[in-house]
Amino acid sequence: MVVQRYAPADPGLALTDPALYTHGDPHAVWARLRRECPVSWHDEPGHEGFWAVTTYAEGLDVLADFRRFSSTRGTFLRPNLSDPFPGGGRMMTLTDPPRHGVLRGVLGRLFTPRASRSFQDRTKEVAHRLIGSVTDAGTCDFVNDVAARYPLAVTAELLGVAPDDVDRIASYTSTAADNIVDIDGSTAQQAHLEVLQYYAEVLEDRRSRPGDDVVSAFALAQAEGLDISDEEIILTCDNLVVAAGETTRQVTGAGLLALMDAPEQAEALRRGEISRRRAVEEMLRWSAPVNHIMRTALTDTEIAGAPIRAGQAVSVWLPSLNRDESVFERPMEFRLDRHPNRHASFGGGGHFCIGAPLARLMISALLDELVDERIEITLAGPPRRIPSYITGGLDRLPVTVTSR
Numbered sequence: 001m002v003v004q005r006y007a008p009a010d011p012g013l014a015l016t017d018p019a020l021y022t023h024g025d026p027h028a029v030w031a032r033l034r035r036e037c038p039v040s041w042h043d044e045p046g047h048e049g050f051w052a053v054t055t056y057a058e059g060l061d062v063l064a065d066f067r068r069f070s071s072t073r074g075t076f077l078r079p080n081l082s083d084p085f086p087g088g089g090r091m092m093t094l095t096d097p098p099r100h101g102v103l104r105g106v107l108g109r110l111f112t113p114r115a116s117r118s119f120q121d122r123t124k125e126v127a128h129r130l131i132g133s134v135t136d137a138g139t140c141d142f143v144n145d146v147a148a149r150y151p152l153a154v155t156a157e158l159l160g161v162a163p164d165d166v167d168r169i170a171s172y173t174s175t176a177a178d179n180i181v182d183i184d185g186s187t188a189q190q191a192h193l194e195v196l197q198y199y200a201e202v203l204e205d206r207r208s209r210p211g212d213d214v215v216s217a218f219a220l221a222q223a224e225g226l227d228i229s230d231e232e233i234i235l236t237c238d239n240l241v242v243a244a245g246e247t248t249r250q251v252t253g254a255g256l257l258a259l260m261d262a263p264e265q266a267e268a269l270r271r272g273e274i275s276r277r278r279a280v281e282e283m284l285r286w287s288a289p290v291n292h293i294m295r296t297a298l299t300d301t302e303i304a305g306a307p308i309r310a311g312q313a314v315s316v317w318l319p320s321l322n323r324d325e326s327v328f329e330r331p332m333e334f335r336l337d338r339h340p341n342r343h344a345s346f347g348g349g350g351h352f353c354i355g356a357p358l359a360r361l362m363i364s365a366l367l368d369e370l371v372d373e374r375i376e377i378t379l380a381g382p383p384r385r386i387p388s389y390i391t392g393g394l395d396r397l398p399v400t401v402t403s404r
């Protein structure tokens with residue numbers, strides 16, 4: 001394979017340009033990269049150079065191979081990649097084996113598919129309540145009024161957040177997630193500090209009153225000798241709350257928009273002609289809210305013939321993997337009954353999303369509400385896309401929800 005330097009003439013084609021995600025067509029850019037240069041080197045304004053992997057097999061190879069590609073230098077592209085990254089090598093997402101296995105083991109019991117099933121009633125109840133609260137209230141912003149509140153309302157207890165604090169933490173985390181838009185933004189930094197402060201208090205509390213949540217699990221493991229500092233526990237919880245909230249909200253927001261664009265499929269789903277399980281997977285494939293994951297090469301190596309040097313950043317573009325023509329039949333079509341559908345939205349390898357069973361459950365319960373025959377949802381204004389090369393999705397989706 002010939003490796004080309006991908007030097008887009010139009011700055012709107014740069015993968016790290018936020019405008020590509022608000023007004024451009026990132027799927028067209030990724031499709032071109034898959035076709036012309038699946039492993040491409042990017043020199044983009046304001047960023048240190050990086051590799052972009054856009055095809056399925058190569059992308060999953062990178063994610064599966066921790067010996068060649070490390071998570072310890074950060075998992076998202078950022079302007080100054082050579083600056084040390086806080087938490088690198090210590091926080092779960094930012095570790096490689098063997099430390100990664102130890103930290104993941106601490107959370108293992110809380111995140112099994114079986115443990116997730118115990119959330120079934122809660123997901124139904126929260127989904128029903130949230131949709132009920134916006135029905136007949138006139139126009140609402142589905143992203144902020146429903147999708148953003150939903151994941152934390154379901155997972156609060158698991159994440160150590162008290163029911164009364166859910167709204168406050170949800171608003172902190174969505175501001176904190178704006179970090180991805182404005183990396184040095186002071187509002188976002190402030191929000192992060194608030195979440196960290198919150199978790200510092202929860203950690204103190206759980207030492208004397210352990211519960212069935214992630215904070216207690218880490219506190220207990222620490223007391224039993226795990227080499228983890230208070231700060232690392234707190235950062236991991238902060239990371240979890242954002243990881244759970246931002247992603248799930250994007251799948252439900254973008255998923256609803258796709259459903260409104262395909263009313264005949266929504267109707268078939270409602271009539272039970274399409275399986276819920278397949279519909280959930282297609283919503284995940286279609287929305288792929290994590291735009292990319294970064295790894296850093298540990299040795300000189302190659303991917304599909306592209307010469308990678310030790311220390312270079314390698315980014316894997318998950319929405320592009322999900323539209324790889326060699327894996328998915330007619331990938332640009334939203335087809336709720338798609339099968340097989342081995343999408344890459346939850347990543348791959350050892351860091352494969354630990355919350356996947358829970359996320360699937362949440363999306364499924366909300367989907368039940370969205371296609372309920374007793375309500376009708378219509379678009380009430382233009383949706384707005386997020387200006388981010390890290391999280392893909394919508395930050396506004398005006399809809400009217402009425403009873404039929």
Ligand code: HEM
Binds near residue numbers: 248
């Ligand atoms: C649709 C929703 C979700 C999507 C698309 C998603 C996506 C991802 C992806 C792509 C990764 C891999 C990151 C990497 O390789 O560096 C990941 C990891 C992770 N996710 Fe999710 N996620 C979702 C929901 C959740 C939920 C609900 C939780 C928790 C309640 C969660 C917790 C985590 C954690 C802790 C990790 C790190 C795992 C590790 O480093 O071993 N995610 N997620």
